[in-house]
Amino acid sequence: MTGETTLREVIVRLGKAMEAIEQAAAASLEREQDYSEAEAEVQRLNADRSRLAQELDLSEARGERLEEANKEVSRRLVTAMETIRAVLDR
Structure with a gap:
């Protein structure tokens, strides 16, 4: 039975x-x-990073435009105040 056992x-x-x-x-x-799943998450993170970088660029550009507008308004206010002073001084 060793054959069967084997x-x-x-x-x-x-x-x-x-x-x-x-x-x-x-x-x-x-x-x-x-x-x-990890690869898909990396792709989502890269897409988010790209979107956020684009939004940051747009925000920075808007900030620069607002700063320029602020400077222009400030210059005009100074000019208006000087004009008012000149008129009042006459």
């Missing part, structure tokens, strides 16, 4: 080996899915 042992070892292969394949698929 055959059973081989079948058991084969079953264990197949289970190990299945577990390794499942772990590999899980790692691949995790990698795909």
Whole structure:
């Protein structure tokens, strides 16, 4: 019966080996899915970064325009005050 015992042992070892292969394949698929999810998150973050950089550029340009408008208004107010003083002094 040693032949049967050996055959059973081989079948058991084969079953264990197949289970190990299945577990390794499942772990590999899980790692691949995790990698795909991480890659998608990186792409979303890059898109957000690009959008935020564009919004920052627009905000900076708007800030510069407002600063120039503020300077122009200030110059006009000074001119108006000087004109009013000159008229009052006459």
